[in-house]
Amino acid sequence: xxxxxxxxxxxxxxxxxxxxxxxxxxxxxxxxxxxxxxxxxxxxxxxxxxxxxxxxxxxxxxxxxxxxxxxxxxxxxxxxxxxxxxxxxxxxxxxxxxxxxxxxxxxxxxxxxxxxxxxxxxxxxxxxxxxxxxxxxxxxxxxxxxxxxxxxxxxxxxxxxxxxxxxxxxxxxxxxxxxxxxxxxxxxxxxxxxxxxxxxxxxxxxxxxxxxxxxxxxxxxxxxxxxxxxxxxxxxxxxxxxxxxxxxxxxxxxxxxxxxxxxxxxxxxxxxxxxxxxxxxxxxxxxxxxxxxxxxxxxxxxxxxxxxxxxxxxxxxxxxxxxxxxxxxxxxxxxxxxxxxxxxxxxxxxxxxxxxxxxxxxxxxxxxxxxxxxxxxxxxxxxxxxxxxxxxxxxxxxxxxxxxxxxxxxxxxxxxxxxxxxxxxxxxxxxxxxxxxxxxxxxxxxxxxxxxxxxxxxxxxxx
Numbered sequence: 003x004x005x006x007x008x009x010x011x012x013x014x015x016x017x018x019x020x021x022x023x024x025x026x027x028x029x030x031x032x033x034x035x036x037x038x039x040x041x042x043x044x045x046x047x048x049x050x051x052x053x054x055x056x057x058x059x060x061x062x063x064x065x066x067x068x069x070x071x072x073x074x075x076x077x078x079x080x081x082x083x084x085x086x087x088x089x090x091x092x093x094x095x096x097x098x099x100x101x102x103x104x105x106x107x108x109x110x111x112x113x114x115x116x117x118x119x120x121x122x123x124x125x126x127x128x129x130x131x132x133x134x135x136x137x138x139x140x141x142x143x144x145x146x147x148x149x150x151x152x153x154x155x156x157x158x159x160x161x162x163x164x165x166x167x168x169x170x171x172x173x174x175x176x177x178x179x180x181x182x183x184x185x186x187x188x189x190x191x192x193x194x195x196x197x198x199x200x201x202x203x204x205x206x207x208x209x210x211x212x213x214x215x216x217x218x219x220x221x222x223x224x225x226x227x228x229x230x231x232x233x234x235x236x237x238x239x240x241x242x243x244x245x246x247x248x249x250x251x252x253x254x255x256x257x258x259x260x261x262x263x264x265x266x267x268x269x270x271x272x273x274x275x276x277x278x279x280x281x282x283x284x285x286x287x288x289x290x291x292x293x294x295x296x297x298x299x300x301x302x303x304x305x306x307x308x309x310x311x312x313x314x315x316x317x318x319x320x321x322x323x324x325x326x327x328x329x330x331x332x333x334x335x336x337x338x339x340x341x342x343x344x345x346x347x348x349x350x351x352x353x354x355x356x357x358x359x360x361x362x363x364x365x366x367x368x369x370x371x372x373x374x375x376x377x378x379x380x381x382x383x384x385x386x387x388x389x390x391x392x393x394x395x396x397x398x399x400x401x402x403x404x405x406x407x408x409x410x411x412x413x414x415x416x417x418x419x420x421x422x423x424x425x426x427x428x429x430x431x432x433x434x435x436x437x438x439x440x441x442x443x444x445x446x447x448x449x450x451x452x453x454x455x456x457x458x459x460x461x462x463x464x465x
Contacts, residue, residue: 155394
């Protein structure tokens, strides 16, 4: 009898010790890129020895597979970043998954699922899809923020975005805001990303759809930085740790630029700071002045040509932290890098690249812009989405509404995010663009026809 009591006591003690020693979830899971045979899954944990991902085809638990990471490295902020890449998935299948920390199963208040990409090319019409666009997420931290009225105006937009059921979100920079106490040290930089990523309002959004991102000045470094920022290699490492893009720059030209494909669309995300010359340089005397750098600009051209020649891609989205078409904002648009802007727009016109839509952020307002590169030719659009939570400007008090390219009824001067739905077929395919503010009110809805962007239905020959 005494032995049995002792044995039970020992087991209980073992369970208690295990519970104490089990790691804790800091943020996530987040879904990153997806492809036909692979997806990306991200977590941030702390004091954890092993992290295990179990996944299986939905409704078929017998197909379960597992991935485990042991002793994840500790960041300068004291947390651990874990990346999983479930591979050789069944094409177009939906999967369910669970996550365990040190053997303890985590539970979440939303379904934990992902789906590999469907193979639709040469087989049928492109699937409809919806994605979100946002930028300028300022999360208050009173102890180190500037005195006075908080710059962050609440993060309700994140909760609302997480309820949309969108397929993925494109983050267009200023995804967090480094402060003075952050960008003066490596540990400070890591702290900012960890602090902002763990807020409760973020979690369902991270786990309920896929996420892709580029950066702007505030998640690259100080305000209006240039390529001389001394910690840019570290902020690149942080960005790659906290996001799940399919690639980052090129082996001999580092950065955050990348591209991915979704249904009949290619998304080309650009890096507007790693190679950025300072805005103060006189572009009329410094002919080499650039935001993207020559190598990235040529990469963009080649990416557009490839997407055009493949024939599957109705829309070519070009994501950039800084606005492109807008001319009314000095220093925060391509207006002060106009030689580079004129070069890429001339290239688009010369090679008849159709379906071009820029996705931009940064300027603390939302609005649609359009420009006809050749008289009578297709339009190029720009969807600007900002801010998610940072301060904004009042439309009625700003001259930004007078920009010649702006579609005035789409201007929003409050915290908001943008939703874009691609639907329909052929030349009748359309982008339905809308903005939702932090009260959940739809501020506008605007339809961009594929035919306006130069798309013409054509019968595709066999390969």
